[in-house]
Amino acid sequence: MLNFAAIIPHPPSIIPGAPKSGLSAAKKTIRALDELGEELKRFQPHTIIIMSPHGPMRYDKFTINLKEDYKGSFAHFGIENEETYSFRNNKFLSTKILQRMRAINSPIEPIMEENIDYGSLIPLHYLTKSMIKKPKVILLTFNSQNWKAHFDFGCRIKEALNETEYNVAFIASADLSHRISEDSPAGYSPYGIKFDQTLTKLLKKNDLEKLLDLNPEFSEEAGECGLRSIMTALGVVNSSGAEFIQFSYEHPFGIGHLAGRWKLKK
Numbered sequence: 078m079l080n081f082a083a084i085i086p087h088p089p090s091i092i093p094g095a096p097k098s099g100l101s102a103a104k105k106t107i108r109a110l111d112e113l114g115e116e117l118k119r120f121q122p123h124t125i126i127i128m129s130p131h132g133p134m135r136y137d138k139f140t141i142n143l144k145e146d147y148k149g150s151f152a153h154f155g156i157e158n159e160e161t162y163s164f165r166n167n168k169f170l171s172t173k174i175l176q177r178m179r180a181i182n183s184p185i186e187p188i189m190e191e192n193i194d195y196g197s198l199i200p201l202h203y204l205t206k207s208m209i210k211k212p213k214v215i216l217l218t219f220n221s222q223n224w225k226a227h228f229d230f231g232c233r234i235k236e237a238l239n240e241t242e243y244n245v246a247f248i249a250s251a252d253l254s255h256r257i258s259e260d261s262p263a264g265y266s267p268y269g270i271k272f273d274q275t276l277t278k279l280l281k282k283n284d285l286e287k288l289l290d291l292n293p294e295f296s297e298e299a300g301e302c303g304l305r306s307i308m309t310a311l312g313v314v315n316s317s318g319a320e321f322i323q324f325s326y327e328h329p330f331g332i333g334h335l336a337g338r339w340k341l342k343k
Contacts, residue, residue, distance in 0.1 A: 078238060078239070078241070078242065078245060079238050079245050079246075080244050080245065080246065081245075081246035081338065081341075082246065082247045082319070082339045082341065083113055083117075083247075083338035083339070084248075084251055084307060084310065084336065085200035085249070085336060086106060086199075086252050086334035087131070087196045087200060087250050087251075087303075088103065090330070091103050091107055092202065093156075102329035103327065103329045105325040105327045106334045108325065109324035109336035110204070111203065112324060113324060113336060113338060114203050114207060117204050117246055118207055118208055121244060122244050122245060123212055123213060123245065124167040124212055124215060124244075125201070125204065125212050125213070125215070125245075125248060126214075126217065126246070126248070127197045127201065127217065127247075128217040128218070128247075128248070128249055128305075129196030129216070129217070129306065130250065130251065130302050130305070130306060131218075131250075132196065133188055133190055133218055134219070136221050138184040139178070139184065139185040139219060140186050140187075140217065140218040141171055141174060141175055141187055142187075142189070142215070142217075143172075143187045143189060144188075145165065145166055145168065146163065146166070146191065147166065147191060148162065148163050148191055148192065149163075149192060149193030149195075150162065150198075151195070151198070162193065162198060162201065164193070164212075165214070166214065166215060166216075167213040170215060170238075170245070173237040173240060174233065174237045177234075177236055178230070178233055181233070183229070183230070194216075199250075200248050201214065204246075204248070219306060220305075223293070224288070224289050224291065224304070224305070224308045225289055227306075227312070228308050228311055228315075230309050230312060231312020231315070232313075232315065247310055247313045249307045249309065250306055251303020251306045252301070252332055252334060253272065253273045253301055253333030254270065254273050254299040255299075255300035255301070255331070255332050256269035256331070257273070257332065258331035260330060261300075262331070265331070268298045270333075272299030272333075273328070273333040273335070275295075276291070276301075276307075276335075279291075280337075281321055281323065285311060289308070301333075314339045318342040319340060319341050319342065320339065321337055321340075322338055322340055323336075323337040324337045
C-alpha cells in the first residue's frame with residue numbers, strides 16, 4: 078500500500094563533508110529534506126521505491142534492480158569520513174512490479190547491480206538517517222520514452238502495491254532546470270526558471286493533463302534532470318486524489334531544487 082510519495086532533489090553538495098559544500102547555499106532544501114525525513118519516519122515504511130536519473134540507464138527500457146543487497150558511498154565525491162550505506166531489496170515486490178510490466182509487454186530490464194547510484198543515495202541519506210530500522214529499497218531507472226510511458230509505469234507500480242500489504246514510500250529523485258543562471262553547469266537559458274515555475278505550478282494544481290502535455294523541447298532547453306521520475310510518481314499517486322505540497326524550492330548554483338510530497342487521500 079502506498080502511504081508516502083515525494084520529490085527529492087539530489088545535489089551532491091548537500092552531503093556533509095563535500096569538497097564543494099552547498100550546505101549554506103541550499104539551507105531551504107536541507108531543512109525540507111530533514112522535515113520530509115521526519116514525516117517519513119512516522120509512517121514507518123517497510124519499503125522505499127526510488128526512481129533515479131543516474132542509475133544504469135537503458136535507452137528504451139526501464140530498469141529494476143533485483144540484487145539482494147545494495148551498497149553505496151560518496152567516496153567518489155571526495156567526501157572525508159564518508160559513510161558506507163547498505164540496504165536490502167524487497168525481492169517479492171520487485172518481482173511483482175517486473176511481472177506487471179511484462180504482462181503488458183512494456184519494456185523493462187531486470188539488472189543485478191550492487192552499487193547505489195548517487196541519485197538514489199542522496200535522498201536515502203536524508204530520508205533514512207534518523208531511522209533505527211532501515212526500510213527495504215527498490216531501485217528503478219527511467220529511460221528516454223515519453224512522459225506518458227513513465228506515467229503508465231507508475232500506474233503499473235501502483236497496481237503491484239495494491240496486491241501487497243507492505244507500507245511503501247515512492248520517491249522521485251529529481252533536480253529541475255540546470256540552466257537558471259550564468260553560473261549554471263549547462264549554461265544560462267531564459268527557459269530554465271520558466272520551466273521550474275511551470276512545473277511547480279502544475280504540480281500544485283494537480284493538472285495532470287497539462288503535465289503530460291509538457292513540450293519535450295521546453296524540457297530539453299531547460300536542461301531538467303528528473304522529470305521522468307516525477308511523471309512516474311504521478312502515475313503511482315494518480316488514483317489517490319493526491320495533493321502536492323511544496324516544502325521548498327531554490328536554485329543554488331543555477332540548478333532548480335524542488336522538495337515536497339503528495340498528501341494522499343485514503
